[in-house]
Amino acid sequence: MKGNFPVTALENIETPFYYYNIPLLRETLGVVTHEAGKYNYHVHYAVKANANSRILSVICENGIGADCVSGGEIKAALKAGFSADKIVYAGVGKSDWEIDLGLDTDIFCFNVESIPELNVINERASIKNKIAPVALRLNPNVDAHTHHYITTGLNENKFGINLIHLEGVLDHLSGLKNVKLVGLHFHIGSQITDMDAFKSLCVRINEIQETLYRRHIIVDIINVGGGLGVDYENPDRQPIPEFKSYFEVFYRHLKLRPKQQLHFELGRSLVCQCGSLMTKVLYVKEGVNKKFVIVDAGMTDLIRPALYQAYHKIENLSSEGPVREYDVVGPICESSDCFGKCVSLNETKRGDLIALRSAGAYGEIMASRYNCRELPKVRYSDDI
Structure with a gap:
């Protein structure tokens, strides 16, 4: 467990998906x-x-x-x-x-x-x-x-x-x-x-x-x-x-x-607060002045940051390493497909499980199939 998340169980589920407590x-x-x-x-x-x-x-x-x-x-x-x-x-x-x-x-x-x-x-x-x-x-x-x-x-x-x-x-x-x-x-x-x-x-x-x-x-x-x-x-x-x-x-x-x-x-x-979007790290990319964490969820799964510049707390559930700063972005072919800039995360690597918190409202319901992506799947705490 990390916080209220059964991390070991969640790490074995294909991402991205919404997790409801x-x-x-x-x-x-x-x-x-x-x-x-x-x-x-x-x-x-x-x-x-x-x-x-x-x-x-x-x-x-x-x-x-x-x-x-x-x-x-x-x-x-x-x-x-x-x-x-x-x-x-x-x-x-x-x-x-x-x-x-x-x-x-x-x-x-x-x-x-x-x-x-x-x-x-x-x-x-x-x-x-x-x-x-x-x-x-x-x-x-x-x-x-x-x-x-x-x-x-x-x-x-x-x-x-x-x-x-x-x-x-x-x-x-x-x-x-x-x-x-x-x-x-x-x-x-x-x-x-x-x-x-x-x-x-x-x-x-x-x-x-x-x-x-x-x-x-x-x-x-x-x-x-x-x-x-x-x-x-x-x-x-x-x-x-x-x-x-x-x-x-x-x-x-x-x-x-x-x-x-x-x-x-x-x-x-x-x-x-009962919902979080779960995603995994595809790559950690070195920029000139910053590092990018590229995850498998995108604005098609949670559009609020792109649409409203809305803030969602982002957590690395897999790491206890030292805190680093990253821009957390998705795979969609849009520059606005960014979940957060200069985000403080425990040191992050490919395969880490990332939680985008407070996503139970206007998250799953606003998902789209832009770029021909599949809609995010769903898991519930009492089924895991």
């Missing part, structure tokens, strides 16, 4: 359900973070709902055992067949992002003689101070409805007979570690609720999305995010109306 996932889910349960909060898992069938099944076993952003994710959630009445369907571009799927399976709610989308949902529901429950996704214009690719709650963003348009949307909604307004939905971004951002969201929601109250509108559901970040720098220091403080922020600062339910859509924080 199932006990850690179960422990994380236990903390989430306990902390949310204190306030009778409802948690949905954001399937886009990781749709691995085994991961979905474990999450479903814990009574958590599903947050889906495509028809495919709705199908995956249903197949894994999630009850339709716990499935929320978000997404800025829902096609007709996806809307029909949600209506036919009687999902809990559609999170709606525009008047044109409201119109189409109303039309599809009318054809089926159904009433579609909808929540309006509003942009609260709260800056989460994260990477610009994963900030979603600002005014100038493809997601959601700007607050200046809210009155017009409410007026339009009142004329639609086959949709029912049941909630308000918010999501300000991802990988948020500053709790003040969530406090600001609470303040803005309180203001919006007051505006609606003046129109005699009280919705049943407030959905605050997700966004809670994880510790990529040192995953062993905090393998389970600070859910206690997270839920407390909303309990202290959000003013719910009587009988209103508060819903969350957590993804990264549930699954990120």
Whole structure:
């Protein structure tokens, strides 16, 4: 063992592959359900973070709902055992067949992002003689101070409805007979570690609720999305995010109306730390001023460093040698296929097993077959 990894067993498995620590996932889910349960909060898992069938099944076993952003994710959630009445369907571009799927399976709610989308949902529901429950996704214009690719709650963003348009949307909604307004939905971004951002969201929601109250509108559901970040720098220091403080922020600062339910859509924080990408060293190449560790995993297996310049802690599980600095790169024919520069690793040689940590979220699910590569395989801790 090195850390929580059964190195001897893992070294005999063909790389690259994703390794999931199932006990850690179960422990994380236990903390989430306990902390949310204190306030009778409802948690949905954001399937886009990781749709691995085994991961979905474990999450479903814990009574958590599903947050889906495509028809495919709705199908995956249903197949894994999630009850339709716990499935929320978000997404800025829902096609007709996806809307029909949600209506036919009687999902809990559609999170709606525009008047044109409201119109189409109303039309599809009318054809089926159904009433579609909808929540309006509003942009609260709260800056989460994260990477610009994963900030979603600002005014100038493809997601959601700007607050200046809210009155017009409410007026339009009142004329639609086959949709029912049941909630308000918010999501300000991802990988948020500053709790003040969530406090600001609470303040803005309180203001919006007051505006609606003046129109005699009280919705049943407030959905605050997700966004809670994880510790990529040192995953062993905090393998389970600070859910206690997270839920407390909303309990202290959000003013719910009587009988209103508060819903969350957590993804990264549930699954990120339970997953690692395992890869082996193909070559150690001498450069002019640096050494390159060339591994058999690439951006096709974990695209986040190339796409977001995201950091993942990299560890040599095979070596206890002195620490050296390397650039860790993959085999893809792209200069951006780099997992890290000037990475401190124990002295590394061909065949060493390398772990890219905190890869349980947006790792396997974003893998591709670019360069005609095979998709990464998967192994689970309780199967080894």
